[in-house]
Amino acid sequence: xxxxxxxxxxxxxxxxxxxxxxxxxxxxxxxxxxxxxxxxxxxxxxxxxxxxxxxxxxxxxxxxxxxxxxxxxxxxxxxxxxxxxxxxxxxxxxxxxxxxxxxxxxxxxxxxxxxxxxxxxxxxxxxxxxxxxxxxxxxxxxxxxxxxxxxxxxxxxxxxxxxxxxxxxxxxxxxxxxxxxxxxxxxxxxxxxxxxxxxxxxxxxxxxxxxxxxxxxxxxxxxxxxxxxxxxxxxxxxxxxxxxxxxxxxxxxxxxxxxxxxxxxxxxxxxx
Numbered sequence: 001x002x003x004x005x006x007x008x009x010x011x012x013x014x015x016x017x018x019x020x021x022x023x024x025x026x027x028x029x030x031x032x033x034x035x036x037x038x039x040x041x042x043x044x045x046x047x048x049x050x051x052x053x054x055x056x057x058x059x060x061x062x063x064x065x066x067x068x069x070x071x072x073x074x075x076x077x078x079x080x081x082x083x084x085x086x087x088x089x090x091x092x093x094x095x096x097x098x099x100x101x102x103x104x105x106x107x108x109x110x111x112x113x114x115x116x117x118x119x120x121x122x123x124x125x126x127x128x129x130x131x132x133x134x135x136x137x138x139x140x141x142x143x144x145x146x147x148x149x150x151x152x153x154x155x156x157x158x159x160x161x162x163x164x165x166x167x168x169x170x171x172x173x174x175x176x177x178x179x180x181x182x183x184x185x186x187x188x189x190x191x192x193x194x195x196x197x198x199x200x201x202x203x204x205x206x207x208x209x210x211x212x213x214x215x216x217x218x219x220x221x222x223x224x225x226x227x228x229x230x231x232x233x234x235x236x237x238x239x240x241x242x243x244x245x246x247x248x249x250x251x252x253x254x255x256x257x258x259x260x261x262x263x264x265x266x267x268x269x270x271x272x
Contacts, residue, residue: 084237
């Protein structure tokens, strides 16, 4: 399991350490191939997948980094168009915490709530029969104020998933997203604690420059996710775009989403 920090998302931050990070390492920004490649992202990611998307380094990174991942869906793309990196280092984690930065300033045509795309998914190794292995989906939602929808595995909810939407706090375009997923049952769950019990999903959505605290998430929901085996794979990029994203007028095709500073861990709060 990886336990080191690479500063740019193109290089990746793949922590998954215990209560503290076991070590750190940094390197220069890589040259990212424009097509699928294993390993991807300069070697820190397990792989990358590029299909009808523009994929590469942003010249300026987020949070003071030297570069970041820039990804856009090309004009004329179909529903399977995607540009993403994949981390396969989690091992069916019963608790999984992740954080990343994003910049949406180039998405000037992302102005309608029916324009949506996935920017992150967390998959389990196994799931209830007939149900997706997706445990968490982070979906970017357009509008006059852009936001995200979290879709979280919950066998106690209709269609086995619970959703919660959060608007970004300003229109500056620089944001930070963090979440804490814990396996368990919603019955008796305590999700308003820094040491939650039961099945819980806590999340932080903030301006990139604003400090956040473990004890003060943007929100928390109780879930029953014992039928899923825990976090096994994480995907980050731009993918699973809906029809309105690709065919709306105007549409954000060809406009870049910038992602950076991904970090994943078992226990510790990540923050800035």
